[in-house]
Amino acid sequence: MNTFITGGPGFVGSALIKRLLLENLGLTVAVLPGEDAGHLPVAVGRVTVEPLSEFSDYATSLQNVDCVIHLAARVHVMQETATDPLQEFRKVNLYGTERLARQAAKAGVKRFVFMSTIGVNGDNSGDKPYIEGDVVHPHNHYSVSKYEAEVALRQISIETGMEVVIIRAPLVYGPGNPGNFLSLLRIVSKSFPLPLASISNKRSLIYIGNLVDALATCATHPAAAGQTFLVSDGEDVSTPELIRRTASALGVPVRLFPVPSSIIHLAGKxxxxxxxxxxxxxxxxxxxxxxxxxLGWKPPFTMEEGLRETAIWFKNNR
Known part of the structure; x- marks a missing residue:
């Protein structure tokens, strides 16, 4: 099976490529001009493409492709300067995705796997875990654009017969991870006192090794066609417990003390x-x-194993 991956040089894409090579699949990765792809395995094909938008032309690159795994996206922007941020997200995540999918269907691609986000469901599940059938509550520009892309992809599937599979994931962690989890690693590694001991929440995460295994399953399993799946490590932890486990993996002491959540929220405001x-x-x-x-999918890694591998990477690269 010939597979075309967007966002391949990134955090998730790099791990996915290693996982798919185990399946002996033919892989081609979309690389943007000037993007660093030197770390990708030599067995992987590369094609230089223009940035994703409603005007992108990927038609030639999609010839003889059986499956597209679409990871590329405009993600969270820390200091947004756009006059219309939602429109900026839509340009890539909605219009670009729709353009890519229509070109894929026209080229005869059989399956299109879309990396979405749990933010489509919402940002606070309360006491009941999110499931695929929940009424959606996308809570920011990023998740709104991702949900709109999901809707567009389902319509394209109806019109063309191309199979679409959607995966929604929570916070992803693992070796090489950017963003929020890297910030957590840096804070925990310094054993700063943190006023979080009284927090009694529950949060799902997914280790990068588990996410790419789920993506590989969705790319190849016949029963995945037309489905939306929520994925996680299968173990929910409170913020204090996550900090304790991360500190243990790093081999550093943890220093938590209790502060009422009302005070924490006031300070945040x-x-x-x-x-x-x-x-x-x-x-x-x-x-x-x-x-x-x-699909009979089971996460191949426990959270403990994922945190340990992440800690090893962090200590070797800080």
């Missing part, structure tokens, strides 16, 4: 960090029963 505080204190649980039941 005063310094303009309410969204970050909400992520630390709120619950976001994911029920991955569907993919386990319908």
């Amino acid at each position: 005063l310094i303009g960090k309410s969204p970050a505080v909400n992520r630390l204190t709120g619950s976001l649980m994911v029920d991955s029963t569907k993919i386990r039941r319908e």
Whole structure:
């Protein structure tokens, strides 16, 4: 099976390529002009493409491709300067995805696997884990654009017969991870005292090795066609427990002390960090029963194993 991957040089894409090579699949990776792809295995084909947009032309690159795994996206922007941020997200995540999918269908691609986000469901699950059938509550520009892309892809599938598979994932962690989890590693590694001991939330995560295994399964399993799947490690942890486990993996002491959550939220509001505080204190649980039941998928790594591998990478690269 010939597989075309967008976003291949990135965090998830690099790990996915290594996983798919185990399946002896023919792989071609879309690389942007000037993008560093030197770390990709030599067995992987590369094609230079223009940035994804409603005007992108990937038609030639999609010839003789059986499956597209679409990872490329405009992700969270820390200091957004665009006049219309939602429109900027839509240019890539909606219009670019729709353009790519229509060109893929026209080229005869059989399956299109789309990396979405649990943010489509919402940003706080409360006491009940999110499932695929929930009413969606995308909570920011990124998740709105991802949901709109999901809707567009389902319509394209109806019109063309190309199989579409959608995966929604929570926070991804693992060797090489950027973003929020890397920030957590840096803070925990210094054993700073943290006022988080009283938080009693529950959050789902997914280790990069588990995510790419799920993506590989969705690319190849016949029963995945037309489905949306939520994925996670299958173990929900509170913020204090995650910090303790991360500290243990790093081999450093952990220093947590209790502060009422109302005080934490007030402090977050005063310094303009309410969204970050909400992520630390709120619950976001994911029920991955569907993919386990319908595809027989099981995460190949435990959270303990994932944190250990992440800690080894962090200590070797800081």
